[in-house]
Structures are given as C-alpha cells and as structure tokens.
Amino acid sequence: MIDILRSEWTKIRSVRSTVWTLAVTALLMVGVAVLLAAAYKGSGDDPAPVREALMMSLAGAQLAALSMATLGVLVISGEYRTGGIRTSLLAVPRRMRLLTAKIVVFLAVSLVVCALASAGAAAAGLAILRPPSAEAGEAVRAVLGVTLYLTACGLFGLGLGTLVRHTAGALVSAIALILVLPTLATQLPGDWGRAVADHFTTNAGRLIVSGQDNGALGPWSGFAVYLAWIAAALVAGAVLMHRRDA
C-alpha cells in the first residue's frame, strides 16, 4: 500500500491543476479575509468581537469549498478524461486499493494546505480587525473547523468524480450539492422542509465552521451528517468503479 501511496503522491504533485486549485484556495481564503476586514475597519464601527472577527476572516471558505471540490474531482476525473485510468489500473488492478490511495493522498494534501490557508486568513483578518480580546482557543477551533470543512468538500468532489467520471458533469454536481441546492433547500415549506434543509449537505457541514447549532444539529453532529452525504457519493462511486469496465 505504501508503494501505491507514493505513486499517487507523485501523480498529484506533478500536474498543474493541483498547484492551481490549491493556490486559488489559499488566495480566496486570505483575500476575502483581508477584503472584509479592511472594509469593516474602514466603516469606522466599534472593533468586532473575536467571534465575529474570526467569521469575517474565514468567510472565504464558502468559495474555497468549490476550488477544493474541483481538485477532488480532478484527482480522479483527470484520469478518466485522458484514459490514464487504464494505465493506473494496469499498475494497480485492485481498484479499491487505487481509490483508497487517492483518497488518503488527497486528504493529506488538503488537510495541510487548508490548515495553512485558513490559519493565514485568520491571522491576516485578526491583524487588521484587532478584536478587543483575542482568545487563541477560539481561533484554533475556527481554523480547525474550516480545514475540516474544506477537506470534506474536496472529498465530496472526489466521490462525485468517481461516480460521474466526467470532469464537467462532476463539477456541476459538486457546485449544485455544495452551493446551490443547500440554499434552495431552505425555501422548502413546513417542518419536513425545515428538517431536510437542516440536514442538507453543506447546511449541516458548515456548522463546524461557525461552531453554532442550527436548531437540529450541532457543529460535530452537523459535520457527521455532511460526512454521511460524502460517504454515500464515495460508496456509490466505489461500487461502480469496481463493477464497470475501465
């Protein structure tokens, strides 16, 4: 398995799309933090309390979720697009091992880069906003939450990429499931609608970023619900990958 992980690490680091999507993620995180913080500072309001200051500093996560999902999609759809998947499966005919290695390597890369990007965003935002009391624990919790959230979104992309196999199709479904449908779901009427919306993908997953409840779920239970969505995509993708001709 170590051999396959090394191979997947070589693959992910040797294409430009990895560099680009990770750079865009970092840029979005830090850029949005600086932009929002500077705008707030310029408005002349009282200094924001630490919790709000952190939320502003990490607001880029909503967009960065898509760049990470893009990377997740490309990790697998890039191979299907080029036919490179056949080369990969000749080298590693046990398909679940190949998929597992892709997931592990993606998780490692994503956790490191997203932790750095969100720490950078928090530092930049807080440096501009200078909240009256700075609690290190609060900041660490928020950065950790964003890191997990962004990585989960990337994993969602990887699962959808495995399922759909086409880059464009997988990207559209990722954007729909991460950004569009969660917002639409909040418009559903009644208690049922409310329950669906609360449990819908990023509506649940985002709670770990804000650290708040949404009525039905808390930060960790919400994240667990999001992971269940992701697991569903990954399992469906894995089953098809196992059964289909390559």
Add this chain to the structure above:
Amino acid sequence: MTAIRATNLCKRYGRTLAVADLSFDVEPGRVTGFLGPNGAGKSTTMRMILGLDRPSGGSALVAGRPYAELRHPLRTVGALLDAKAVHGGRSARDHLLAIAQSNGIPASRVAEVLETVGLREVARRRAGGFSLGMSQRLGIAAALLGDPEILIFDEPVNGLDPDGILWIRTLIRRLAAEGRAVFVSSHLMSEMAQTADHLIVIGRGRLIADTSVEEFIGRSSQGYVRVRSPRLAEVAELVQVGDLHPDHLRVTAMSPLEIGALTARAGIPLEELTFVRPSLEAAYMELTKDSLEFTS
C-alpha cells in the same frame, strides 16, 4: 510455462457478442501475432486479459493467474494499449515514476527505459505535447519498466512513420529473442509477416486460426509455379495441367523440378521458372472474408 492462456473467453455488449468462446495460448520466446480486421475483438480480448474489462464468460490467465491477483503486475506483464492514454500535463519522467513507484520498481529504471526508447532528451517535457510516435515510445517505456516476462502491445505501429515502425519491429523481435512472450495485435497481415512467429487470427470475435506463420500460409492457399518461355504454348501443351495467362503459365500441380525436367527433355528454353509463395495478405483475406461479409 504458458504466458497467457485464454479459455472460452466471451464478452457481450448488450445483444452483440464482441468476443465469442475464444481459447488460445501465448508461449514465451516467440512473437504471437493477434490478427483480425478492425472490430474483430482484439482490443476487447486484450483488455480482458489485463483485468480492465470483465469477461462475460470464460477466463484469462497471465503467468498462471488472473491479472488482478498478481502482486506487482508490471513486473510480470508490460502492456501498451493506447499510447495517448497519458495525463497530458505530466512530464514523461513523472508519468513513468508514478507507474514505477506503484509496483515497487526502483526509480533508476525510469531513466533506463527512457534511454531505451530514446526519450531521454524530452523526459521533462509535458507528455501532452508529444507526437504520436513519441507517445508510442513513452507507452513502450511504461511497458518495459518492470522488466516483464510477458509483453502485450495493441496495434503498436498504428500511425507511425517508417522509422518508428522499423524501431518497434526490431524491439519486438529482440524482446522475443530474450525469451519473453510477446503478444502483438494488428489488423495488417503484412505487419505480422515481418514480426510474428505464431498467429492467432480472429474475426467477429471468433477464433479463425491458431497456427505458425508458415503453416498459416500453406494451409490457406497453395503456391504455384510461374513459367515464362518464348515458346509458352508448347510448354502449356507439354505440362497439360497449367493455367495459361497472356505472358506466363501458372502450374499448381507440379514442382519446378518436374516442369524443368519436362521442358529440358523437349528442348524448350525457359525464361523463368519460379515457385511463387502465396502472400500472407492473400492468405489472410481468404481466411477472414467470411467474417467480413456481414460487417460492411
């Protein structure tokens, strides 16, 4: 040991049978040509051997085991299926490095195979910019990485220039001479005539012939003797079994020696007395014509 063994291999796509009950062996130390018209099921068969496609029936063993059960498959089998199936954004070197690592092959082999296929100079260039010839070489480099005993090439000379074709032919012959099993597909009989020792011919997914190249020619169409002479009509009368053409006589029932003896005794001078071997192409057309009838 038999390198590749296909037993009653079948592949069904919906209602069409792409490969039907195909059984054959590929032995080490020789080039086995896998011949058939386009769409005969050659690539599908190769993909089933390599575990990429699941057979609808039957089985394929490589070095005595199903491909997926080989621990480091690339050390046993090297394959070139589609030369363009490479992530275009990756350099040739990184492409090969990732493949090598996955099978525990030392990274030093990457430089070696790049040298073998003549791509050392462009090792750091992105594979997307490679010409077909270069891609083909890169695909062969990947197949050679694990120094495998069995090699599978799907239409390796397709689209290559004469230099490239000659290079691949030479390589294939060398690999077999080193004792490896080489299984090469082609839809061109002339190509196989240059490289193969043994032939497996299929048409519409079914086995048509499994034979040595020599036997294949002998069996499917007979040779004839071409006779030219200034007194051709007299020769025709003499041998009686000939087929008279405007400028020569074709004889199938007699050997050149017999004809020569007859004409010498009669004192008829000959201009030409040649045994004409049937071309492989003719033999191949003869064999596959039934399998082509319904496809066009």
